Amino acid sequence: MDRRVARTRSALHAALIELMLTRGYDGTTVEEICRVAKVGRSTFYTHYADKDALKRDGLASIGRSLRQSRHETVRDDALGFVLPMLRHAREHVDHYRALAGGHGGSMALASIREILAGIVRQEMRSSRRRTVSADVAVNYLVGAFMAVLTWWLDRGAIESPEQMADAFRDLSAGYAAMHRPTRN
Amino acid sequence: MDRRVARTRSALHAALIELMLTRGYDGTTVEEICRVAKVGRSTFYTHYADKDALKRDGLASIGRSLRQSRHETVRDDALGFVLPMLRHAREHVDHYRALAGGHGGSMALASIREILAGIVRQEMRSSRRRTVSADVAVNYLVGAFMAVLTWWLDRGAIESPEQMADAFRDLSAGYAAMHRPTRN
Amino acid sequence: MDRRVARTRSALHAALIELMLTRGYDGTTVEEICRVAKVGRSTFYTHYADKDALKRDGLASIGRSLRQSRHETVRDDALGFVLPMLRHAREHVDHYRALAGGHGGSMALASIREILAGIVRQEMRSSRRRTVSADVAVNYLVGAFMAVLTWWLDRGAIESPEQMADAFRDLSAGYAAMHRPTRN
Amino acid sequence: MDRRVARTRSALHAALIELMLTRGYDGTTVEEICRVAKVGRSTFYTHYADKDALKRDGLASIGRSLRQSRHETVRDDALGFVLPMLRHAREHVDHYRALAGGHGGSMALASIREILAGIVRQEMRSSRRRTVSADVAVNYLVGAFMAVLTWWLDRGAIESPEQMADAFRDLSAGYAAMHRPTRN
DNA sequence: TCCTAAGCGAGACGGTACGTCTTGTCTTCCA
DNA sequence: TGGAAGACAAGACGTACCGTCTCGCTTAGGA
Numbered sequence: 001m002d003r004r005v006a007r008t009r010s011a012l013h014a015a016l017i018e019l020m021l022t023r024g025y026d027g028t029t030v031e032e033i034c035r036v037a038k039v040g041r042s043t044f045y046t047h048y049a050d051k052d053a054l055k056r057d058g059l060a061s062i063g064r065s066l067r068q069s070r071h072e073t074v075r076d077d078a079l080g081f082v083l084p085m086l087r088h089a090r091e092h093v094d095h096y097r098a099l100a101g102g103h104g105g106s107m108a109l110a111s112i113r114e115i116l117a118g119i120v121r122q123e124m125r126s127s128r129r130r131t132v133s134a135d136v137a138v139n140y141l142v143g144a145f146m147a148v149l150t151w152w153l154d155r156g157a158i159e160s161p162e163q164m165a166d167a168f169r170d171l172s173a174g175y176a177a178m179h180r181p182t183r184n
Numbered sequence: 185m186d187r188r189v190a191r192t193r194s195a196l197h198a199a200l201i202e203l204m205l206t207r208g209y210d211g212t213t214v215e216e217i218c219r220v221a222k223v224g225r226s227t228f229y230t231h232y233a234d235k236d237a238l239k240r241d242g243l244a245s246i247g248r249s250l251r252q253s254r255h256e257t258v259r260d261d262a263l264g265f266v267l268p269m270l271r272h273a274r275e276h277v278d279h280y281r282a283l284a285g286g287h288g289g290s291m292a293l294a295s296i297r298e299i300l301a302g303i304v305r306q307e308m309r310s311s312r313r314r315t316v317s318a319d320v321a322v323n324y325l326v327g328a329f330m331a332v333l334t335w336w337l338d339r340g341a342i343e344s345p346e347q348m349a350d351a352f353r354d355l356s357a358g359y360a361a362m363h364r365p366t367r368n
Numbered sequence: 369m370d371r372r373v374a375r376t377r378s379a380l381h382a383a384l385i386e387l388m389l390t391r392g393y394d395g396t397t398v399e400e401i402c403r404v405a406k407v408g409r410s411t412f413y414t415h416y417a418d419k420d421a422l423k424r425d426g427l428a429s430i431g432r433s434l435r436q437s438r439h440e441t442v443r444d445d446a447l448g449f450v451l452p453m454l455r456h457a458r459e460h461v462d463h464y465r466a467l468a469g470g471h472g473g474s475m476a477l478a479s480i481r482e483i484l485a486g487i488v489r490q491e492m493r494s495s496r497r498r499t500v501s502a503d504v505a506v507n508y509l510v511g512a513f514m515a516v517l518t519w520w521l522d523r524g525a526i527e528s529p530e531q532m533a534d535a536f537r538d539l540s541a542g543y544a545a546m547h548r549p550t551r552n
Numbered sequence: 553m554d555r556r557v558a559r560t561r562s563a564l565h566a567a568l569i570e571l572m573l574t575r576g577y578d579g580t581t582v583e584e585i586c587r588v589a590k591v592g593r594s595t596f597y598t599h600y601a602d603k604d605a606l607k608r609d610g611l612a613s614i615g616r617s618l619r620q621s622r623h624e625t626v627r628d629d630a631l632g633f634v635l636p637m638l639r640h641a642r643e644h645v646d647h648y649r650a651l652a653g654g655h656g657g658s659m660a661l662a663s664i665r666e667i668l669a670g671i672v673r674q675e676m677r678s679s680r681r682r683t684v685s686a687d688v689a690v691n692y693l694v695g696a697f698m699a700v701l702t703w704w705l706d707r708g709a710i711e712s713p714e715q716m717a718d719a720f721r722d723l724s725a726g727y728a729a730m731h732r733p734t735r736n
Numbered sequence: 737t738c739c740t741a742a743g744c745g746a747g748a749c750g751g752t753a754c755g756t757c758t759t760g761t762c763t764t765c766c767a
Numbered sequence: 768t769g770g771a772a773g774a775c776a777a778g779a780c781g782t783a784c785c786g787t788c789t790c791g792c793t794t795a796g797g798a
Contacts, residue, residue, distance in 0.1 A: 002764080004774060026210065029753065040776040045755065133351070136332060140355045143331020144324045151323040167317070171324045173358025186795070188743060213784065224745040229786065370790085372748060394578065397779065408750035413781065501719070507703040508696045508723045515695020516688060535685070539692045541725055556769065581758065592771040597760065 009047055011037040013058050016051075020098040025055070062095055063115050079176065081119045082145065082168055086161035089149060097153050116142045141175055144168075193231055195221040197242050200235075204282040209239070243295045246279055250299060263360065265303045266329065266352055270345035273333060281337050300326045325359055328352075377415055379405040381426050384419075388466040393423070430463055431483050447544065449487045450513065450536055454529035457517060465521050484510045509540065561599055563589040565610050568603075572650040577607070614647055615667050631728065633671045634697065634720055638713035641701060649705050668694045693724065 015037035019028040030051055034041045048054045069088050089096045120138050145168065152164055169176070199221035203212040214235055218225045232238045253272045273280045304322050329352065336348055353360070383405035387396040398419055402409045416422045437456045457464045488506050513536065520532055537544070567588035571580040582603055586593045600606045618640050641648045672690050697720065704716055721728070 139335040144328035147327020507699045511699020512696035519691040
């Protein structure tokens with residue numbers, strides 16, 4: 001693929017991020033994105049079908065990057081995903097705040113939520129107790145995590161990922177008790 | 185106020201709810217709302233500045249109704265809001281699913297979330313331990329609850345509110361341990 | 369129909385005429401028409417499907433006006449249409465020059481040509497000789513007339529309609545000889 | 553010049569002709585022309601500045617061919633151009649119908665008309681009478697001829713060139729009377 | 737009971753954004 | 768070096784909504 005293509009696309013991604021931080025997703029116009037990215041509007045449409053396609057593309061790379069960074073730091077733990085995820089979020093603050101923050105990012109959140117749910121569900125495979133529906137538990141945990149994550153990021157990610165992870169683990173004692181891995 | 189006014193407004197609310205359940209909020213057009221509500225488009229604008237104003241109006245009445253139903257069944261408990269809220273949600277399934285459900289309802293969710301956060305924060309006033317930031321805990325709990333609630337409603341609210349409340353309490357053991365009321 | 373509608377439409381017609389005289393038909397943009405007519409571009413499209421529809425509408429009124437003015441001055445003559453037509457053209461110079469003139473007006477010309485052909489064909493009904501195909505004759509006469517008309521208008525319609533009609537009749541002696549009305 | 557160049561150009565000409573017969577000139581796209589001619593779009597622009605340049609080039613060669621074929625069969629006659637032109641047209645039916653035919657070809661027609669006008673004007677040099685403006689006569693004759701020619705071609709050029717020429721001469725008796733060459 | 741202020745429907749209007757299409761320039765490879 | 772491929776900017780197109788507005792019709796509800 002042409003080097004120009006890569007340049008154009010990343011310029012578009014950056015512009016989208018930047019504008020979403022101010023106006024939110026819905027309030028951002030394709031024309032504005034192009035103006036900020038210094039790209040012709042028709043060029044935009046040769047790369048992406050619409051604004052959503054651009055966002056999905058951005059999300060996909062976040063997803064890839066997240067999944068990969070998790071594999072590097074495997075933890076044999078019901079809440080193993082927590083710390084890697086927090087670290088990843090802090091490294092990509094702008095992306096996260098743009099996609100998840102403010103009022104608009106429901107779809108983006110839903111996407112991240114979905115990735116997380118997959119991870120949590122997989123981690124639960126090895127737990128022994130099943131007194132509550134696994135689905136409820138997954139949604140509980142992911143919902144709680146997303147809320148804490150969003151709150152943390154929206155305030156500027158002041159605390160360290162480790163502090164947040166500890167606090168989250170304490171609060172999740174009830175969940176942990178039920179889904180402790182089998183072999184301990 | 186004219187009786188016609190009330191009729192017009194409630195027709196608009198009903199139409200919005202109905203359409204949001206199918207197309208989602210963003211995919212719903214003022215024109216469609218009016219067509220469904222059998223109301224002239226210009227009439228719409230004499231009542232509401234825009235689609236958002238209509239939604240906010242609907243949310244406000246849900247909020248009122250929710251706050252009121254909670255006062256009727258006060259519980260002196262860190263998780264006292266859970267059961268009343270679940271019951272209220274089940275009584276107004278359509279409203280909740282329309283405003284919170286599926287892919288679109290981020291803003292509506294945020295609104296409900298805000299109401300809940302107020303309630304939880306108030307309940308926490310009487311707790312003794314403060315090992316983690318109160319804000320984290322509030323966000324944790326509300327996020328978890330909203331996620332469970334949304335999941336429950338999206339699947340048709342099959343389980344009873346009591347079942348859900350029990351499951352939620354079990355999962356929240358960690359939270360509860362830290363915010364147990366002072367006087368026990 | 370609203371008075372505003374009439375105003376809008378005639379403003380659009382006037383703008384089209386004006387711009388066609390400078391840029392020609394194809395070089396004229398819907399946006400320019402709207403700017404000149406001081407009309408919103410979206411309003412344009414509530415009245416006409418596209419630029420062509422606007423032109424056709426203008427042509428239709430010319431057609432009506434022409435046919436009517438002809439009925440007022442009936443001439444029992446194979447070339448009866450000539451003088452009325454020339455007079456009509458001079459009265460509506462701008463319309464004619466815009467629609468027929470320059471390089472663009474082929475479609476408009478074709479339309480006027482069609483009207484004329486109908487008239488000529490009808491006048492030929494009463495002629496006795498048929499040594500050449502009637503169609504050839506009709507096309508011959510109409511083509512010649514349109515060419516002379518266009519030439520006359522493009523140069524500013526300096527000569528009087530009567531002068532032009534006389535010249536045209538002289539040149540058409542061959543045609544007239546063959547299609548002289550039966551009863552003389 | 554490379555042989556490939558000639559091949560490319562003639563492929564483009566052929567494609568233009570072919571497409572004009574179906575879609576008309578304005579409805580024909582540079583991209584389509586290239587697709588039909590099996591030529592890259594960028595290659596098109598290395599040969600012609602735009603669609604018009606391609607057409608003009610095609611017209612020019614018709615013009616050359618026409619002027620030359622006329623010299624071969626000179627007639628010392630006011631209407632001397634008629635028969636050669638008709639014959640030429642029939643030999644190049646496709647070119648003529650594409651450029652002149654149907655609804656679109658005003659510019660092409662104008663071009664041919666211009667060539668003809670030159671010829672006629674030159675033939676008139678030797679005529680004695682000047683009772684009407686020479687310009688009117690030229691336009692009259694050329695207009696009539698073009699109309700008859702177009703009509704003839706559009707219907708498939710069924711009649712022989714000789715038949716058409718005779719008919720045309722009969723109809724032009726008035727013109728001929730006035731512009732009969734001096735020496736008879 | 738009437739008549740007057742309102743609610744209301746219809747729809748013209750100016751905007752803004754959309755996604756599509758075509759044009760002409762320019763760059764990069766290939767044969 | 769001529770040609771193919773295709774990225775790119777520019778800008779017109781026709782569509783879809785939006786929010787404002789004007790215009791009459793109807794319909795309460797107070798005089």
